Amino acid sequence: MSFIVQTKNLTRRFGDKTSVNRVDLEVPLGSIYGFLGPNGAGKTTTLKMLLGLLRPTAGEIKIFGKMMPEERRAILRHTGSLVESPSYYGHLSGYKNLKIFSDLLGLSSKSVLEILDLVRLSKHADRPVKEYSLGMKQRLGIAMALIHKPKLLILDEPTNGLDPAGIQEIRNLIKELPTLYDSTVLISSHLLSEVEQIATHVGIIHHGQLIFQDQMDILQQHRSPVMYVELEHPEEAYQTLLGKGWRVDIENRSLSIPVTSSKERARLFQDLQPFSILSVQEKKKSLEEIFIKWTGMGNSL
Amino acid sequence: MLQLYKLEFAKVQWSVIFLLIALDTVINSGLGAMYMESFKEIFSPSWYQLYNQSQSFHTLFFYPLYAGIFASLICYYEHKNNVWKQLLSLPISKSHLYLAKFGMLMTLMALVQIAFFFAYIITGWIIQPPGRIAWGQLTSYAFLGWLSIFPLCALQLWISQKVKGFGKSLVLNISLVLPNLIVTGMVYYIAAWFPFSLPFFAMSPKAGVAHPFDPISFWFIVAFTTLLYLVLGWRIFIRREWG
Numbered sequence: 001m002s003f004i005v006q007t008k009n010l011t012r013r014f015g016d017k018t019s020v021n022r023v024d025l026e027v028p029l030g031s032i033y034g035f036l037g038p039n040g041a042g043k044t045t046t047l048k049m050l051l052g053l054l055r056p057t058a059g060e061i062k063i064f065g066k067m068m069p070e071e072r073r074a075i076l077r078h079t080g081s082l083v084e085s086p087s088y089y090g091h092l093s094g095y096k097n098l099k100i101f102s103d104l105l106g107l108s109s110k111s112v113l114e115i116l117d118l119v120r121l122s123k124h125a126d127r128p129v130k131e132y133s134l135g136m137k138q139r140l141g142i143a144m145a146l147i148h149k150p151k152l153l154i155l156d157e158p159t160n161g162l163d164p165a166g167i168q169e170i171r172n173l174i175k176e177l178p179t180l181y182d183s184t185v186l187i188s189s190h191l192l193s194e195v196e197q198i199a200t201h202v203g204i205i206h207h208g209q210l211i212f213q214d215q216m217d218i219l220q221q222h223r224s225p226v227m228y229v230e231l232e233h234p235e236e237a238y239q240t241l242l243g244k245g246w247r248v249d250i251e252n253r254s255l256s257i258p259v260t261s262s263k264e265r266a267r268l269f270q271d272l273q274p275f276s277i278l279s280v281q282e283k284k285k286s287l288e289e290i291f292i293k294w295t296g297m298g299n300s301l
Numbered sequence: 302m303l304q305l306y307k308l309e310f311a312k313v314q315w316s317v318i319f320l321l322i323a324l325d326t327v328i329n330s331g332l333g334a335m336y337m338e339s340f341k342e343i344f345s346p347s348w349y350q351l352y353n354q355s356q357s358f359h360t361l362f363f364y365p366l367y368a369g370i371f372a373s374l375i376c377y378y379e380h381k382n383n384v385w386k387q388l389l390s391l392p393i394s395k396s397h398l399y400l401a402k403f404g405m406l407m408t409l410m411a412l413v414q415i416a417f418f419f420a421y422i423i424t425g426w427i428i429q430p431p432g433r434i435a436w437g438q439l440t441s442y443a444f445l446g447w448l449s450i451f452p453l454c455a456l457q458l459w460i461s462q463k464v465k466g467f468g469k470s471l472v473l474n475i476s477l478v479l480p481n482l483i484v485t486g487m488v489y490y491i492a493a494w495f496p497f498s499l500p501f502f503a504m505s506p507k508a509g510v511a512h513p514f515d516p517i518s519f520w521f522i523v524a525f526t527t528l529l530y531l532v533l534g535w536r537i538f539i540r541r542e543w544g
């Protein structure tokens with residue numbers, strides 16, 4: 001198995017605060033790697049170290065098998081990035097901004113037009129970027145990251161400030177990248193739902209420590225279905241189920257009960273028979289809930 | 302490196318640069334012509350006198366001040382939306398970036414200098430003072446004046462990569478330039494360590510009048526401080542983190 005990004009013991013302290021703690025990141029070739037964690041978990045700090053913008057306190061970074069920061073320029077030649085808020089020259093047009101970056105990368109003007117088209121900014125190419133909306137700036141940032149068709153794309157919360165349509169669009173774009181440019185994508189987010197549909201691999205960082213890292217499928221297996229049952233007499237049903245040892249929650253007029261097998265499901269219906277069922281819904285536990293369970297956080301991710 | 306230098310040209314706001322250059326030339330040529338007129342009883346008007354009267358504000362105030370303003374201007378665009386972060390995520394050399402910025406700063410200072418001397422000649426051509434233009438002398442003032450601003454530019458670039466606010470650095474610059482009248486009154490080998498005072502010694506006919514002046518040790522200090530500030534600023538720049 002070859003890893004495009006591999007860190008060993010990666011650690012970063014700010015004063016006496018350890019923001020990234022002995023992280024062994026492994027991003028496989030051709031994957032879309034969702035790097036997840038709540039606010040302040042250390043995502044941005046980790047990504048900045050990968051780009052050589054911050055120095056690790058300890059540990060090592062290998063990208064394309066090369067060492068960062070020793071081989072910084074060789075690595076960056078094939079890396080595109082958008083970290084935190086997009087950077088831009090506000091007084092220059094979107095086109096000029098991209099032209100500057102394409103010149104520095106030794107690309108042709110054609111690549112600027114292509115990328116403008118890809119992120120759908122062609123119409124606004126000649127307006128100064130300071131007049132752009134947040135979403136347009138974000139697109140420009142993504143264009144800067146993609147302009148040289150990088151082998152590795154590092155995106156830090158790239159859907160910040162985008163509307164639902166924009167989010168969907170960027171998601172589709174990211175999904176295509178491995179086939180379009182042969183890229184590996186490392187994308188951070190504090191929302192599992194955001195990468196759930198696109199990521200092939202997941203790493204979860206919490207308080208600077210990597211608490212989970214595996215294929216998305218493995219994470220999916222941690223999800224068990226929950227039955228949502230609406231009843232005429234929810235209170236009575238609730239008491240009865242509790243009495244029979246079910247893990248049950250009540251909300252408004254409906255009960256929620258996790259079930260692990262179809263046998264259990266049948267037994268549940270039997271126990272609920274006397275309470276006239278109005279409706280039944282089966283939902284899989286969202287990744288958010290797993291995430292909350294693991295990280296021991298409340299709703300305030 | 303050349304690409305980075307070109308980039309500086311592409312992104313700088315030339316309107317601001319030209320406005321500042323115009324201010325320097327118009328004010329100083331105007332003052333020069335005016336002073337020459339008011340002091341004509343004491344100093345008889347001539348091309349030389351016109352230069353003498355025009356250069357004092359330029360050398361003591363405008364030229365060193367502009368070094369600071371332009372230095373913060375060429376870092377301002379990167380500070381503004383943290384473009385540093387994006388630039389340094391590109392496969393470019395940090396040293397080249399720093400040197401390109403220094404090159405840009407020196408280019409702008411050369412433009413200021415050229416504009417100033419050009420304006421002087423135009424003013425003279427309008428007034429038609431007696432005597433001849435001392436071309437050789439003039440060229441050497443222009444060139445040496447530009448050389449003498451190197452240490453200050455190196456120092457200002459060092460400061461500008463750190464100081465984010467344009468207003469803050471403007472206040473700093475003005476307060477550093479103001480004591481120039483006093484500093485330039487000192488012996489050159491003390492004054493030369495204050496980089497703001499150097500253009501006066503390099504460009505003013507008044508330099509070396511009050512105190513003896515040794516060009517060799519003067520230019521030695523200029524070269525030494527240029528290297529010192531440039532290397533220190535560069536070291537800090539390449540070691541910096543861009544969080």
Ligand SMILES: Nc1ncnc2c1ncn2[C@@H]1O[C@H](COP(=O)(O)OP(=O)(O)OP(=O)(O)O)[C@@H](O)[C@H]1O
Pocket residue numbers: 014019037038039040041042043044045046190544
């Ligand atoms: N320059 C800095 N100086 C001091 N502490 C810092 C610095 N940068 C980050 N930190 C701290 O490191 C921790 C991790 O921050 P980081 O920005 O990496 O989190 P994050 O996972 O990106 O969070 P978010 O989802 O909010 O972007 C935080 O506690 C933060 O306060």
Ligand SMILES: [Mg+2]
Pocket residue numbers: 043044045084156
């Ligand atoms: Mg972050």
